[in-house]
Amino acid sequence: MLLTVDVGNTNMEFGIFRGEKLIGSFRLKTDVNRTSDEIGLYLCEYFQRFGLELGAVKDTVIGSVVPPIMYTLSRAIIKYVGKAPLIIDDGLDPRLPYVSDEGGERLGPDRAVADIAAIAKYGAPVIVLDFGTATTVDALSPEGVYLGGCITAGVRVSIDGLFQKTALLPHIELAKPDTVLGITATGQIQAGAVLGYIGSIEYLIRRTKEEMGYPEIKVVATGGLARMVADNTDLIDVVDSQLVLDGLRIIYEREQAAEERKCL
Template identity: 30%
Template sequence: MILLIDIGNTNIVLGISKDNQIINTFRYVTNSLLTEDDYYQKISSSLNKYFKDDFVEGAIISSVVPQLDHVFNQMIEKYFKVKAMNVGPGLKSCLQIKIENPKQLGADLLCDAVGAYIKYGGPTIIIDMGTATKLLVVTKNKEFLGGAICAGIKGSMDSLVTTTSKLSRTSLEVPKKVINGDTSQCIQSGILYGHIAMVEGLVNKAKAEIGDSSTKVIVTGGYSNVIKAYLDSSYIYDANLLLDGMLFIYNKNK
């Protein structure tokens, strides 16, 4: 089996691939203070429940947390006896990177873009709702054009409650209506309906710039679950988009 490890600012997602298919995923809270041994305990506990007798033949890491790069590379080499592939400059993908400084392209964004193209073709707009909400564009000619980066849902909530004296944190649940008389629901409405409007507005502007009515919109990322049911019904939800991109990159470079 192949380990697909997506290290994000908020969560770490472990994907398990067998026979070129992603068959299971596990999620852990990101903690840059943990050691390679700590993370091995978490991962081995997950693997032993479902894959106790399976042999790890390879691993690939996509990371936006530099402090954990060495931790995970060491953990994989020490305990699984393989050398991990790391998504970054030098690896082959199926895309032409048409941005000003390709070396600045985040590993997660590249995996999203690759996953979108191999599964849906182009032109495609990807909305990845993680710690930040990202809009990415891939053309029908396999060109990654860049996109936009915005504050994410949780970050917007954090910013609001830490910079105001009388507003308190509330759950991330979409209220039944936009106009509310309860302060907690007013916050939920502003943060969540506001995020929905922002996403749909950015998508519409990006579609206009692309100028192709066949453009697909793919939604992914940990916080997309909160609002996916309220987004435009033409959008496609794909929970494993990034992992599928990682798996393609792994196979292309192994």
């Protein structure tokens, strides 16, 4: 089995693969104050609950955008799984080609991994959206080359910022209202935040297609709010909740295959 860990700003998602099949997954809040034992015991509890053997885990692959938690997480994997994890961008290269090296910057591990998975699963050219704490849009050419993208605040971040700056507005559930013209404060906030957010995403998708020159390009979405947005627009073709976990697996398998070829 392969254990994959996608460490985001809000949650850590653990995925267990047997071959290409995801046979289990669970989430923990990303908390830099957790101890390695806390993480390890959660891991043990999940495996025990579903009749899985930690000793059957061959390797662990981690993609993280939260550096402060990596030492604790790595120690937990070493102590409870018995193997040092492989880490994206720290010894494990996703090998995503870029159209430009301007500034020498590279995508965060989560985006690079999602892009690799989208190309492998759905082909290229493709547009990849990730609805996490931040919302990102990535464009990939027919050759699988990263062309560029954009980042905007996630809808929850935007709403939380609104609450922090206003004393009387209520906290709301993230739900799509039936109309833009709300009567209650809750309805009006939902209209502005949720419908406005969906509208902005539609604009970004249209502009991305226009700039790429592929009006019929496939659009793949992942992340916590992907389903809510996709259910209310016809511009998203696929919602894939395990895109990043699959990407971690795909990168690992490619690395293993490359190592085997070196030994021949």
